[in-house]
Amino acid sequence: DTAVSQTPKYLVTQMGNDKSIKCEQNLGHDTMYWYKQDSKKFLKIMFSYNNKELIINETVPNRFSPKSPDKAHLNLHINSLELGDSAVYFCASSPGGRNTEAFFGQGTRLTVV
Amino acid sequence: GQQVMQIPQYQHVQEGEDFTTYCNSSTTLSNIQWYKQRPGGHPVFLIQLVKSGEVKKQKRLTFQFGEAKKNSSLHITATQTTDVGTYFCAENSGTYKYIFGTGTRLKVLA
Numbered sequence: 660d661t662a663v664s665q666t667p668k669y670l671v672t673q674m675g676n677d678k679s680i681k682c683e684q685n686l687g688h689d690t691m692y693w694y695k696q697d698s699k700k701f702l703k704i705m706f707s708y709n710n711k712e713l714i715i716n717e718t719v720p721n722r723f724s725p726k727s728p729d730k731a732h733l734n735l736h737i738n739s740l741e742l743g744d745s746a747v748y749f750c751a752s753s754p755g756g757r758n759t760e761a762f763f764g765q766g767t768r769l770t771v772v
Numbered sequence: 773g774q775q776v777m778q779i780p781q782y783q784h785v786q787e788g789e790d791f792t793t794y795c796n797s798s799t800t801l802s803n804i805q806w807y808k809q810r811p812g813g814h815p816v817f818l819i820q821l822v823k824s825g826e827v828k829k830q831k832r833l834t835f836q837f838g839e840a841k842k843n844s845s846l847h848i849t850a851t852q853t854t855d856v857g858t859y860f861c862a863e864n865s866g867t868y869k870y871i872f873g874t875g876t877r878l879k880v881l882a
């Protein structure tokens with residue numbers, strides 16, 4: 660029943676490792692997003708996809724690579740994890756267009772040690 | 773680039789007191805949306821305002837959009853412990869991203 664689901668909810672890993680976060684939405688939305696929320700709660704857009712196509716890459720390091728196998732899924736792979744990557748990562752989706760709301764997944768708390 | 777600031781950053785209130793958070797943009801906004809994020813949770817959409825000077829109410833919550841469409845406010849009357857969380861304003865300008873404000877963290881003391 661969950662509209663936007665992310666896995667895993669928690670991720671603890673060592674510096675230098677590679678990890679992936681998966682996201683799926685069952686709302687039939689065309690647009691999906693990845694947001695990063697830091698310790699001060701700022702929500703910053705990382706990527707947006709529309710119908711599997713990358714639309715926005717907001718100056719995110721190349722170590723972050725999103726992949727959208729179909730419009731219901733948007734995964735995030737992170738290479739060579741750094742301490743500064745520790746944050747909560749939110750996947751979201753929306754129907755696209757102005758005046759539409761975003762639906763967020765429950766978030767993935769990534770801790771790099 | 774566009775910046776959306778919210779004040780205050782933090783607010784502690786006694787239960788039953790009123791609370792207001794203000795959202796200010798450096799540019800004219802197409803719309804303003806408000807989201808609530810409970811502690812440990814994810815942002816959840818509350819409401820959207822589109823017209824200049826628009827006011828909307830949801831029970832104890834009152835939302836306003838400024839005449840110049842560069843600012844907005846959320847006012848909660850008689851706060852309850854269930855109001856705890858971080859409140860974000862955001863704009864969806866139709867450019868495939870939501871620009872979020874800096875957020876206001878509300879703590880309600882019983």
